[in-house]
Amino acid sequence: MVRIKDIVISNPAGLHARPASAIILAVAASASTVKISNPETGAETDCQSVMGLLSLSATPGSRLHIEVAGEDSERLIAILVKLFESGFGEN
Numbered sequence: 001m002v003r004i005k006d007i008v009i010s011n012p013a014g015l016h017a018r019p020a021s022a023i024i025l026a027v028a029a030s031a032s033t034v035k036i037s038n039p040e041t042g043a044e045t046d047c048q049s050v051m052g053l054l055s056l057s058a059t060p061g062s063r064l065h066i067e068v069a070g071e072d073s074e075r076l077i078a079i080l081v082k083l084f085e086s087g088f089g090e091n
Helices: 017-028 049-052 073-085
Strands: 002-008 032-037 041-045 062-069
Touching: 017 049, 017 073, 032 049, 062 073
Parallel strands: none
Antiparallel strands: 002 062, 032 041, 032 062
16 A cells, blocks of 8 residues: 655754654665655655665755555554654754
8 A cells, every 4th residue: 555645844954864864764664665755856765775865955844745655554654754743853
């Protein structure tokens, strides 16, 4: 099943190395695949590397498009949304 969600970056430093690492850890613990894109820049990543996530150039207020596909997609997208909405603990 595919789950799709648009999310806004709320933490003051944007998407930097620490939040990117948290995303990668969540994705690595799942059997699902994830694509995150920044419609503003056209950049897209499969969430396999910190550099890929940093290439999204997501600053505070940026809107990102998240697409999760796989057996545990509902669980994984809930985890990712919680990370983003909590500002990765930086708010």
